[in-house]
Amino acid sequence: MTQLSTRSPLHRRMSSFVDWIRGGDKDELIIKQSGEIRERIGNQAEKDGLTVRSTPNSGSFAKKTGLRRHLVGDSSVEGQDVDLPFVISPKDADGVRIDELLGRFDRYAATCYPQTKRMPTKSSIQLDFAASKLRYDLVPMLAVPGNDEAQILLRGDGKRRRTSVQKHIEFVTRRNRTSNELPGRVRFNECVRLLKWWREFRQAHARVIEDVPSILLDLLCAHAYDRCAVEETYAGTLARWFDLLAGTVRRRELVAFADFGPKPPASPDALWTVLDPVNADNNIVSQWNSFQVEELGDWLEEGFDAINRAIAADHRDDDSESLESLVELFGNPFKHYCEENS
Numbered sequence: 001m002t003q004l005s006t007r008s009p010l011h012r013r014m015s016s017f018v019d020w021i022r023g024g025d026k027d028e029l030i031i032k033q034s035g036e037i038r039e040r041i042g043n044q045a046e047k048d049g050l051t052v053r054s055t056p057n058s059g060s061f062a063k064k065t066g067l068r069r070h071l072v073g074d075s076s077v078e079g080q081d082v083d084l085p086f087v088i089s090p091k092d093a094d095g096v097r098i099d100e101l102l103g104r105f106d107r108y109a110a111t112c113y114p115q116t117k118r119m120p121t122k123s124s125i126q127l128d129f130a131a132s133k134l135r136y137d138l139v140p141m142l143a144v145p146g147n148d149e150a151q152i153l154l155r156g157d158g159k160r161r162r163t164s165v166q167k168h169i170e171f172v173t174r175r176n177r178t179s180n181e182l183p184g185r186v187r188f189n190e191c192v193r194l195l196k197w198w199r200e201f202r203q204a205h206a207r208v209i210e211d212v213p214s215i216l217l218d219l220l221c222a223h224a225y226d227r228c229a230v231e232e233t234y235a236g237t238l239a240r241w242f243d244l245l246a247g248t249v250r251r252r253e254l255v256a257f258a259d260f261g262p263k264p265p266a267s268p269d270a271l272w273t274v275l276d277p278v279n280a281d282n283n284i285v286s287q288w289n290s291f292q293v294e295e296l297g298d299w300l301e302e303g304f305d306a307i308n309r310a311i312a313a314d315h316r317d318d319d320s321e322s323l324e325s326l327v328e329l330f331g332n333p334f335k336h337y338c339e340e341n342s
Contacts, residue, residue, distance in 0.1 A: 004233045006184060010314035010322055013338035014234040017330065018190050020337040021197050023068035029132055030061060030082055037084060037112075037127070037136055044108035050098070051089035053143045058165045059083025060214060063172040065192040067200075081126070085139045085165050087151055101140035101154050109138060123155045141165075167278040171259055172218060175225050184232030191230060191237055192221045194330075201331040202299045208291045216284050219274055220245055223255045235311050242304035249297040256280075303329060 004011060038055045045052050060066035061082045086105070091097055105125050109118050117128040124137040141151035144162070153161045172189065179188040199212050224241040231237045248255065254266045255274040264280035266273040272293050276282035285293070306329045313322035327334050 004231075004236045004311055004314065006232050008233075008314050009319055010235050010310060010326075011233045013323070013326065013334075014194075015185065017334055017338045018194065018234060021068050021193055022190075023066070026132070026134065030134060033129070033132065033134065034082060034084060034136070037138075038086075040112040041084075041086065041105070041108050041138060044111055045086065045088065045104070048104060048108070049093040050104075051093070053087045053089055054085075054148075056085055056087070056165045058085050058139070058169065059137065060196075062169050063192075063218075064176065064189045065172065065196065065214075065218070067193060067196055082134065082136045083124075083139055084136055085141055085151070087141050087143050087165075090142045090145070090152075098142060099154070101142075102156050105138050105140045120156065122157070123153050161282060162279050163276075163282075164278040167260055168215075171222065171257070171277050174259070175222055179225070179230050182230060184230075186230040186232060186234055186237055188221070188225050188230060191225075191234070191241065192218060194234065194238065195221055195241075197330055198303060201329075207295055208289075209295050212296070213284070215276070216274060219255055219257075219277070219284065220248075222257065223248065226257075235307055235314075239304065239307045239311060242300050242307060246297055246300035246304055249293060249300060252293070 042052045042055065059082055066082075088098065088101065102120055102123070102125065106118070106120055109116075109125050109127055113127060117130070119126045119128075121137070124139045127136045127138065129135070139153075141153050141163070144150040144152060149164050149166045151163055151165060153163050155161065172192075175188040179186070195217050196214065199217060203209065203212060221241070224244050228237070228240045228244055231240065247253075249272075252272045256263050256266075257275070257277040259277050261280075264275055267275070267283040267286065270283055270286060271288065271290060272285050274284045276284060306325045310322045310325035310329075313319075313325060323335060323338070326338070
């Protein structure tokens with residue numbers, strides 16, 4: 001296909017949309033409110049006999065892959081959650097081994113923010129602040145003795161999972177740094193944002209997929225970036241990424257990384273394997289069935305078709321058809337926020 005120009009209407013539109021979905025107007029508020037929540041919840045934990053070892057930065061805000069919150073009509077995007085990990089010593093002040101944290105942190109949140117909507121998840125307590133329209137996830141974890149970059153996540157079902165907040169951040173920011181050195185304005189984290197936004201509008205009409213977690217998208221995007229990097233335009237990049245990822249899913253290819261050690265093999269007896277780069281025992285899609293995997297493959301193939309229709313229309317100077325294909329990908333908000341100064 002003919003090289004897409006960085007001066008084309010298609011690239012200008014996608015650039016403006018990327019700038020818009022980033023948001024950024026609440027960064028200072030997020031930093032301020034995060035600090036207040038850490039202090040209040042941390043104080044409650046200390047009063048309860050826990051020792052808070054650290055509260056590292058985490059989640060999409062730290063990775064620079066978060067989305068603007070958009071709750072208008074039938075074009076709803078919840079936006080970025082701000083993860084607030086609380087790394088707790090594995091024994092309390094009396095030397096008793098800690099085996100449960102979510103219930104405790106739910107009580108701390110109720111005490112500190114009685115008027116704020118909260119909801120337990122599998123591994124966190126969500127706090128929704130109506131005034132600021134921001135959501136925070138309190139993620140209690142156990143420290144690993146002798147390793148400041150490892151934690152144990154105590155899930156609501158009682159399972160314990162080893163992880164590393166710091167390494168998950170490094171996994172994404174490492175690719176952000178290398179993409180910064182490539183020509184043009186397209187960056188790895190910006191393409192992750194585009195795929196996250198695309199995911200929101202596909203999930204709204206999913207047949208069997210209940211949720212495509214952000215960590216799965218992070219890993220699929222990293223898989224595509226490691227093989228294709230980024231091009232000078234967003235459309236050219238997404239065309240290559242959709243193509244590669246559709247093939248990856250259709251062929252059930254192993255998605256694994258060697259960032260923090262040798263690349264591990266596929267999970268035995270797994271339908272498909274997408275491995276957490278900091279814990280090779282954690283297959284992100286271990287609970288997926290064949291219908292869900294097939295639907296994800298369909299989404300990626302349809303994404304490839306739509307972005308290529310947009311590119312072809314742009315080459316024909318058919319702005320209307322190009323825009324229509326992009327709205328198909330990213331929903332109605334695209335047509336409202338794809339122009340400069342929207």
